[in-house]
Amino acid sequence: MRFVIITGLSGAGKSQAVKYLEDFGFYCIDNLPPTLIPKFAELCHQSQGALDKVALVIDIRGGMFFDDLFTSLESLEALGYKYEILFLDASDNALIKRFKETRRNHPLSGDGSISKGISLEREKLKELKARANNIIDTTNLRPAQLKDELTNIYVEGNESNNLIISIVSFGFKHGVPLDADLVFDVRFLPNPFYIEELRNFTGNDTKVREYVMNSPVSVEFSNKLNDMISFLIPQYIKEGKNQLVIAIGCTGGMHRSVTIAHVLYNYLKEKGYRVLMNHRDSSLSVGRKG
Structure with missing residues (x-):
């Protein structure tokens, strides 16, 4: 029973x-x-x-x-x-x-x-x-x-490590999420805002993600971010933390932050972690610098 x-x-x-x-x-x-x-x-x-x-x-x-x-x-x-x-x-x-x-x-x-x-x-x-x-x-x-x-x-009977990871993309112009444990600024990555045919799309769209990630800097940063988060998660679990909020920000929260959030989310899901993703500002930033 x-x-x-x-x-x-x-x-x-x-x-x-x-x-x-x-x-x-x-x-x-x-x-x-x-x-x-x-x-x-x-x-x-x-x-x-x-x-x-x-x-x-x-x-x-x-x-x-x-x-x-x-x-x-x-x-x-x-x-x-x-x-x-x-x-x-x-x-x-x-x-x-x-x-x-x-x-x-x-x-x-x-x-x-x-x-x-x-x-x-x-x-x-x-x-x-x-x-x-x-x-x-x-x-x-x-x-x-x-x-x-x-x-x-x-239902599925999977063991829980009690840590839920929430990845939040956001725009610095709208403020940093108050509940963030880790905040990463990706405003140095290539900005699709300056590409007219990409401006009104978001990092949820494949063509925007491909543009952002078609850069050695983006790939290197993403790999280093994955490595650091992989190192930190077991430490947080050992400490007994049950909620980890990772906030990734660009200017408007529309392109770069959303893209990196997707990449990190997919990486952590493949590792078997309990992970959620929320794009806080992507719908607010259409037509604005992102």
Whole structure:
């Protein structure tokens, strides 16, 4: 039996994750009091295979009962019941934005301060996160991408190294992404903006990518970037990092940055990493210097 405990930060996507796991055939229960977990696990094991995939959402909404979670997990281990912990996380900025968009209060923001509630929740969940089998940072994930991550873990059965790599192309004239961990400036590469027949296309178009990469400098830079990122990723995984945002910028975010983002994305996908790509400014830069 696969017994999954879903937890994490409020607003990080637990409700959405439950919907997808239900689609995958999991029997899901939201906000079960932790003290009932061992008894429920026993009932599942006595079902003779009728309940072979189970997911429970356990989080700070349980209030005072949440503190019983670790005792319940110890009981599961003593009874020989295996379980997994899926932890959903997101940046403070992303969580604050989501709460404001939904006009909901954070469960721990007694004085109305969302950021204070998030800080308290992070501290309360710190030990649980350290014990998680899989951590998904949803900061830059669209719903479909979250579903892909869950499919990878719970349908295809692939092991997760917990690091999601987000490659973001952008234009410096529109500002550097605030959540970037690594920022690379590619404004020294050949600029298709000055080629009239390429100006209004983007690095998503083959002819633009071919123009940019038809340069020894572009090829050499790309190779060096691939080598450096390949060196850094295992270090970040070892550190326990679960979200790495690589920002690649040119002037307008239309041609060169998009091209290099594609090249790096393809390289990392071939290496088997969990990688996403987002072209933040390509649609804003048509007809502008890129």
